[in-house]
Amino acid sequence: xxxxxxxxxxxxxxxxxxxxxxxxxxxxxxxxxxxxxxxxxxxxxxxxxxxxxxxxxxxxxxxxxxxxxxxxxxxxxxxxxxxxxxxxxxxxxxxxxxxxxxxxxxxxxxxxxxxxxxxxxxxxxxxxxxxxxxxxxxxxxxxxxxxxxxxxxxxxxxxxxxxxxxxxxxxxxxxxxxxxxxxxxxxxxxxxxxxxxxxxxxxxxxxxxxxxxxxxxxxxxxxxxxxxxxxxxxxxxxxxxxxxxxxxxxxxxxxxxxxxxxxxxxxxxxxxxxxxxxxxxxxxxxxxxxxxxxxxxxxxxxxxxxxxxxxxxxxxxxxxxxxxxxxxxxxxxxxxxxxxxxxxxxxxxxxxxxxxxxxxxxxxxxxxxxx
Numbered sequence: 339x340x341x342x343x344x345x346x347x348x349x350x351x352x353x354x355x356x357x358x359x360x361x362x363x364x365x366x367x368x369x370x371x372x373x374x375x376x377x378x379x380x381x382x383x384x385x386x387x388x389x390x391x392x393x394x395x396x397x398x399x400x401x402x403x404x405x406x407x408x409x410x411x412x413x414x415x416x417x418x419x420x421x422x423x424x425x426x427x428x429x430x431x432x433x434x435x436x437x438x439x440x441x442x443x444x445x446x447x448x449x450x451x452x453x454x455x456x457x458x459x460x461x462x463x464x465x466x467x468x469x470x471x472x473x474x475x476x477x478x479x480x481x482x483x484x485x486x487x488x489x490x491x492x493x494x495x496x497x498x499x500x501x502x503x504x505x506x507x508x509x510x511x512x513x514x515x516x517x518x519x520x521x522x523x524x525x526x527x528x529x530x531x532x533x534x535x536x537x538x539x540x541x542x543x544x545x546x547x548x549x550x551x552x553x554x555x556x557x558x559x560x561x562x563x564x565x566x567x568x569x570x571x572x573x574x575x576x577x578x579x580x581x582x583x584x585x586x587x588x589x590x591x592x593x594x595x596x597x598x599x600x601x602x603x604x605x606x607x608x609x610x611x612x613x614x615x616x617x618x619x620x621x622x623x624x625x626x627x628x629x630x631x632x633x634x635x636x637x638x639x640x641x642x643x644x645x646x647x648x649x650x651x652x653x654x655x656x657x658x659x660x661x662x663x664x665x666x667x668x669x670x671x672x673x674x675x676x677x678x679x680x681x682x683x684x685x686x687x688x689x690x691x692x693x694x695x696x697x698x699x700x701x702x703x704x705x706x707x708x709x
Contacts, residue, residue: 369440379470381433386463393458395504412509416665419511441493448493451484452476457502474500512574514659517600522567524599533682537563559687570608575668585644586667588613605653610675613644646675
């Protein structure tokens with residue numbers, strides 16, 4: 339091989355090396371997007387939000403800003419009021435998220451990042467236009483998550499993760515009434531067993547009194563009567579149910595009733611009940627260790643106790659709780675039911691024994707001595 343051929347070969351190799359270097363640098367260079375480093379959405383734009391739509395775990399959550407009621411409501415739950423703190427938390431999560439880097443524009447690569455079946459979030463304005471709309475992919479081990487804007491073939495990595503509860507009831511405002519126990523001035527109880535008692539007081543500093551005839555040597559139990567007011571003040575629910583469901587109907591038919599009068603003239607009627615446990619007795623044949631057979635009677639539960647539900651009405655026609663009750667049934671904890679009185683005996687106590695006054699001893703003045 340002559341010198342000329344060596345120069346040519348070296349030149350070709352040099353050109354190839356340069357091309358390889360350029361291709362290598364190009365393939366490893368970071369993808370660029372002018373939005374990287376900025377927020378997923380400008381927080382100021384979220385002020386125009388009229389609706390939020392979230393899809394998660396196969397559930398659709400539609401949060402609507404009802405300007406007439408001046409409240410956010412949940413469309414999938416009869417437009418019941420939603421928890422403002424939950425909506426604020428979601429809006430804050432979205433507005434504070436930042437695009438850390440552009441991960442891929444390759445559809446095959448994007449398909450591996452978990453967007454299929456992932457959560458989807460939309461913030462929508464009054465004209466039904468998207469303020470921001472995106473889908474979420476997998477979470478990374480270091481607390482980040484993949485994100486893709488609607489209508490784009492780009493996958494980003496954001497500096498946070500989004501947790502969205504798919505339980506519809508978790509988005510609702512749980513408080514049903516908002517008065518204080520000290521506001522209650524009169525209580526009438528009508529219990530399942532037929533016992534009835536009415537009690538009144540002038541104000542929160544007064545003792546409860548009754549005009550009802552009590553058993554001999556019995557008086558009102560001030561603590562037990564006062565606890566009724568405390569139980570219903572600021573009452574909250576745990577879950578909703580179909581107001582015509584079998585457990586709800588059974589609870590309504592097997593309930594205590596408590597009528598409360600407030601110091602502002604407003605009154606509430608509360609009914610609380612549950613499907614009672616139903617048992618039957620049946621013959622059971624048993625065999626002992628000697629092979630002898632006997633027949634015994636045993637109880638069998640055919641209908642277990644159901645959940646506890648509240649039914650509320652207010653004397654104020656404009657009170658929202660009246661509308662809530664027309665739309666849904668509201669479940670509360672079992673303790674709300676079991677901690678209430680079941681009979682008159684729980685509302686009265688023994689009168690104190692009268693204290694016998696001991697007469698003062700007769701003091702006979704001493705006769706004065708003669709001088």
